[in-house]
Amino acid sequence: MEFDLSTQPEIVQQIAGYGVQGYELAKVWLLSPEAWSQFGLLVGAYLLAVFATRRLRPALARLIDPGDKNSMFSPGRLFVLRFLPLLLPILAYAFTGIGEQIVRSIFDSGTVIAFGKRVFLFLAARALVRDIVTDPFLQLLGRFILIPIVALYAVGLLDIVTLKLTETTVGVGNISFSAITVVRGIIAGSLLFWLGQWSNSQSAAMIKQQEMRPSIRQLLIKTVEFAIFAVAFLLLMNIMGINLGALAVMGGAIGVGLGFGLQKIASNFISGVILLIEGQATVGDYVELDGGEAGTIVKMLARAAILETPDGRWVVVPNEDFITTRVVNYSDSGSANRYEAPFSVSYDTDINLIPPLIEAAVAKHPEVLDLPYPPDCELRGFGDNGIDFAVEFWVNGIDDGPNKYTSDVLFLVWNALKEANIEIPYPQRVVEIKGGLPAGIAS
Structure with missing residues (x-):
């Protein structure tokens, strides 16, 4: 086969040269008894591998299957079980290798056999990517890197492509x-x-x-x-x-x-390390910052901590703020926290009855603790419309919205006062009209 490609680009001439070489090699293989015998050996090895796989694969699956998934060796056996799809190409490769020794001893040639073995390796790589690898990223690497490399190796072009890539240089500034x-x-x-x-x-x-x-x-x-x-x-x-x-x-x-420009990032990173070492605040703590932000720490990153507020918003707080400002950590000293619920009663009430009544009512709440202190009702002052009280109580947790301990306690206070017929005051005003009402309104 002769073509005049002198006027064509170099890449076209190279591709044409490879095509001619492939044509000459195929012609030699088709006309050579040695090649036909090797082709027959490849077909026989593959058919023998198919037959052996059909017999061996079910038996191996039953042998390797751990049955009990909670066994100590079950993860390893399940891992080995995933590789059974490689049985066919591996057996074909092994049988071909055995036959290759016979063919080389008779004909002193094994070019077709070597090509067939590379094809079986390609089939093994394809089965590995398609049937065994489950990680999406590894599948991507296998599909676009492993399989093309093995395909080039199967057709004998891997060394040529590697040489071309080695000769090609890439420059970035003064570096090549x-x-x-x-x-x-x-x-x-x-x-x-x-x-x-x-x-x-x-x-x-x-x-x-x-x-x-x-x-x-x-x-x-x-x-x-x-x-x-x-x-x-x-x-x-x-x-x-x-x-x-x-x-x-x-x-x-x-x-x-x-x-210069990254000192804040460095400061936040070092502050994060200090926080992790000292344990002043960690994931799961409910904190309140000096700026008013309050919430549960859900993440601690290299630069900042993320707070989740009671209303579901995420607030990104630089780690430096935990070091340089005042932070109230409600979870650092333990899970018990004290809260108070204010209320008022009428001036007509016997205030000596209020503390034992309210303390008994609040103590019935299932989340209110007796330790470190039981509920405590205190007189806070004499207001414009009524007498002001507040009941203090301890609970395990944070009154952060989902728990609503204060709301539950106020319900108990209301019900207790109503059952005792104690009036809860509301604002009252006395209006004085100087000079009396007009004659028409007064009648």
Whole structure:
């Protein structure tokens, strides 16, 4: 086959050259008894693998299946069970390898056999991505990175593509590196940081099961996360061939940036570390800041803490505010908190009856505690319209809206006063009209 492609671009000439080589190779294979015998061996190995898989796969599934999911070895056996779809291509590859020794001893050639083995590896990679891998990110990597690489290897183009990528350089400013370095960095970086994320989630789950202070637990989780991703970053730099000594310049630039534009971020980060070490506030605490924000801490991040208010809003509070301003932590000293419910009675009431009546009524509430103190009704003063009282009570928890302890106590106070026929006053005014009413109105 002769074509005059001298006027065509170089890429077209290269593709045409590969096409001619493929045509010549296919012609040799089709006309050679050696090739036909190897093709027959590949077909026979594949059919034998299909037959063996149909017999072995059900037996292996029954043997590996743990049955009892709560057994200590069940996670490992279930993990192995997921790899049964690889049985067919692996058996085909193994049977082909056995036949390859026979063919090479007879014909001293095994080109077709080698191609068939690479095809079986491609089928194994496709089964791995399609039937075994369940993580979406790993499936994405397998579909767009692993399968194309194995496909290039199957048709014998992987070395050629690798050489072209090695010869192609990419420049960023004064730095230049090969395209294969970029590809290697993308692949290795994706795998390393996925592995880092997985390791971080596993270690966080293990740390959360340990008995320790919540703040120490949170600090340990953040420390392990930082260490994992730092190691992943250093490994990636090593894989890409970047000199780690050059990072000293970057570290100096970051230090200058922290000294000027990033000092607030650095301050909040250090404040977050101090909070985690000292345990002044941690996830689950109900706090009230000096600025009036109040809520439960639901997240503690590197820069800020997130409060969930009783009405469901999330407030982002910089960590520095917990260090430099006054913070009331209702959960730090324990779960018991004291509240009070004010009320008034009429001046016609015998006030000596009020304290025991109200204290007995409030004590019936199932959430009101006897310790550290039982309900206490106190006289607060003599108002314009009535006598002012307040009942103090202790509960386990925060009166944050969903609990409404004060509302429940006021209901008990109202019902107790009504049952005792004690009047609850309302504002009254005496109006004096100087000079008397007009004659028509007075009659």
